[in-house]
Amino acid sequence: MATLMTERKRSALTRGRLPKYTPYAIAASAVIVAAALMALVGFNVFGWAVLSAVLFAVGNVGSSAIVEGRRKATDKLATSLVVGAFLLALLPLISVIWTVLVNGVPGLVTPGFLGSSMNGVTGAVDNASVKNGTPVLGGVYHALVGSVLITFWATLISVPVGLLAAIYLVEYSAGNKFSKVITFLVDVMTGIPSIVAGLFAAAFFAMILGPGTKTGFVAAVALSVLMIPVVVRSSEEMLKIVPNELREAAYALGVRKWRTIMKVVIPTAISGIASGVTLAIARVIGETAPLLVTAGFATTINTNVFAGWMSSLPTFIYTQIMTPTSPSNPDPSTQRAWAAALLLIILVMLLNLGARLVARIFAPKTGR
Amino acid sequence: MSKRIDVSDLNVYYGDFLAVEDVNITLDAKSVTAFIGPSGCGKSTFLRTLNRMHEVIPGARVEGKVLLDGDNLYADGVDPVTVRSQIGMVFQRPNPFPTMSIRDNVLAGVKLNSRRISKSDADDLVEKSLQGANLWNEVKDRLHKPGSGLSGGQQQRLCIARAIAVSPDVILMDEPCSALDPISTLAIEDLINELKDEYTVVIVTHNMQQAARVSDKTAFFNIAGTGKPGKLIEFADTTTIFNNPGQKSTEDYVSGRFG
Numbered sequence: 001m002a003t004l005m006t007e008r009k010r011s012a013l014t015r016g017r018l019p020k021y022t023p024y025a026i027a028a029s030a031v032i033v034a035a036a037l038m039a040l041v042g043f044n045v046f047g048w049a050v051l052s053a054v055l056f057a058v059g060n061v062g063s064s065a066i067v068e069g070r071r072k073a074t075d076k077l078a079t080s081l082v083v084g085a086f087l088l089a090l091l092p093l094i095s096v097i098w099t100v101l102v103n104g105v106p107g108l109v110t111p112g113f114l115g116s117s118m119n120g121v122t123g124a125v126d127n128a129s130v131k132n133g134t135p136v137l138g139g140v141y142h143a144l145v146g147s148v149l150i151t152f153w154a155t156l157i158s159v160p161v162g163l164l165a166a167i168y169l170v171e172y173s174a175g176n177k178f179s180k181v182i183t184f185l186v187d188v189m190t191g192i193p194s195i196v197a198g199l200f201a202a203a204f205f206a207m208i209l210g211p212g213t214k215t216g217f218v219a220a221v222a223l224s225v226l227m228i229p230v231v232v233r234s235s236e237e238m239l240k241i242v243p244n245e246l247r248e249a250a251y252a253l254g255v256r257k258w259r260t261i262m263k264v265v266i267p268t269a270i271s272g273i274a275s276g277v278t279l280a281i282a283r284v285i286g287e288t289a290p291l292l293v294t295a296g297f298a299t300t301i302n303t304n305v306f307a308g309w310m311s312s313l314p315t316f317i318y319t320q321i322m323t324p325t326s327p328s329n330p331d332p333s334t335q336r337a338w339a340a341a342l343l344l345i346i347l348v349m350l351l352n353l354g355a356r357l358v359a360r361i362f363a364p365k366t367g368r
Numbered sequence: 369m370s371k372r373i374d375v376s377d378l379n380v381y382y383g384d385f386l387a388v389e390d391v392n393i394t395l396d397a398k399s400v401t402a403f404i405g406p407s408g409c410g411k412s413t414f415l416r417t418l419n420r421m422h423e424v425i426p427g428a429r430v431e432g433k434v435l436l437d438g439d440n441l442y443a444d445g446v447d448p449v450t451v452r453s454q455i456g457m458v459f460q461r462p463n464p465f466p467t468m469s470i471r472d473n474v475l476a477g478v479k480l481n482s483r484r485i486s487k488s489d490a491d492d493l494v495e496k497s498l499q500g501a502n503l504w505n506e507v508k509d510r511l512h513k514p515g516s517g518l519s520g521g522q523q524q525r526l527c528i529a530r531a532i533a534v535s536p537d538v539i540l541m542d543e544p545c546s547a548l549d550p551i552s553t554l555a556i557e558d559l560i561n562e563l564k565d566e567y568t569v570v571i572v573t574h575n576m577q578q579a580a581r582v583s584d585k586t587a588f589f590n591i592a593g594t595g596k597p598g599k600l601i602e603f604a605d606t607t608t609i610f611n612n613p614g615q616k617s618t619e620d621y622v623s624g625r626f627g
Binding site for chain 1: 452
């Protein structure tokens with residue numbers, strides 16, 4: 001007759017394992033020891049956190065090596081390194097967002113910041129607002145309009161060129177020499193420093209319209225030089241992953257190639273293409289250098305991209321910081337610059353969220 | 369509508385590589401012809417030359433004649449698109465268009481070519497094609513749902529409905545049941561039996577029972593070795609191929625003593 005085996009109190013399978021509370025105990029002692037060590041050399045929070053983390057990692061790996069053996073210790077060492085690298089990568093991001101938030105929010109919530117331009121806001125106005133303690137006047141409206149218009153025109157140029165180039169590469173070239181050259185040049189273009197793109201556009205328009213031509217459209221051309229390779233690359237990847245079966249299915253129905261591309265291939269890939277374009281926009285909207293040499297600086301609202309200088313958020317930030325409106329009282333300018341920086345980050349973030357939304361809206365439905 | 373196909377002295381190349389050599393065959397109208405043979409022997413390649421689909425692969429070309437009721441598909445100035453609208457194809461893996469509803473998938477041949485069609489005509493065409501593919505009763509309440517939400521067998525029948533909606537003369541099927549379970553396979557085989565009343569059907573299959581069940585005539589393809597071209601070994605009535613084949617290699621293959 002079979003007897004039931006009772007469960008052993010201390011399982012042979014868990015021998016040589018540290019109890020569950022060990023990491024917490026090590027963490028607590030690491031924090032205390034680190035505090036004590038820091039007290040000797042002069043206390044600061046950042047050093048304390050770093051030292052605690054290092055002590056915790058050493059204690060955790062060490063105790064594991066002694067009790068649990070080599071495999072577990074290696075596992076814990078790798079975990080410590082991965083988590084450490086993750087925190088290290090996150091640190092600058094958090095720091096940037098925090099700094100911009102702290103410095104930018106007061107300016108952003110100032111009445112009229114989003115709705116007014118810098119027209120008529122002179123050094124005297126800034127001096128007065130500092131002296132009387134009144135809210136900072138002047139705003140970012142002209143730069144916001146400029147950024148949106150310039151980016152819009154850059155997108156209008158880049159998307160057709162980039163998408164058609166990608167269609168040629170994927171659907172028509174069949175891997176010939178010419179397509180390899182294009183792919184190589186696109187890769188080279190991806191690495192062009194943005195100032196070079198700006199100089200190209202400035203020189204190009206100086207040649208055909210005369211020197212010193214600075215308009216929003218010149219800036220849009222400069223940005224599209226930066227944007228086209230990104231659009232080509234992302235669209236190309238998206239078109240490549242459309243299954244060949246779908247093209248063959250369309251051909252077998254007697255559908256012409258260009259119709260197959262227009263009505264089967266692109267709709268299938270549109271979510272990826274759209275989010276790629278949105279990310280390309282997010283990448284160029286923050287460009288400063290090419291705009292400095294192509295659109296100039298403006299303090300007034302200009303909604304015509306084909307005539308006159310135009311301001312944009314990045315150049316607005318640059319000029320406010322480098323050449324404050326009132327040299328004797330730079331604080332209002334600094335406040336405006338931080339607020340504009342916050343606005344720019346919010347714009348980019350919205351674009352990224354938009355890209356996700358676009359990808360989700362256009363994604364083929366599964367219907368389950 | 370249904371047309372016969374006469375193939376004479378057909379060689380198929382991929383670049384310089386001769387994939388299928390010297391095929392002569394006649395596929396009767398309103399009949400089912402099955403192609404059997406080991407993997408890589410050129411059955412599918414040959415099938416794709418019958419509606420000029422093999423040209424989609426870079427470097428592929430053909431020598432010889434394929435006559436569709438006397439018209440040479442490979443004559444100068446023949447538009448492959450015209451050929452494909454008369455000779456439809458169903459592929460190995462079901463491939464409904466993921467961006468389209470069931471209804472739009474059936475109408476794909478019409479809509480992708482931007483031919484105008486009134487709503488009532490479109491409704492009639494959808495119902496007729498889906499009934500022709502034995503799918504109407506299963507999907508009539510969800511015509512506006514995406515085609516990719518159907519089961520594999522239903523998707524394959526949707527692809528057949530899509531192929532017959534453009535009213536071709538010939539339907540080519542490249543292993544249409546190899547990704548399906550036995551019940552869906554049975555549904556497709558029943559469908560093939562019905563389709564031959566109106567269409568010329570050519571089917572490539574690895575399943576010899578299937579060839580025996582559905583086809584009137586069977587063609588056996590074989591390959592002498594890797595790198596050698598595939599050849600048509602024997603073409604006869606299905607009963608002859610399976611019961612009294614003329615060639616030793618055919619007998620070895622159909623009786624499972626291959627190689």
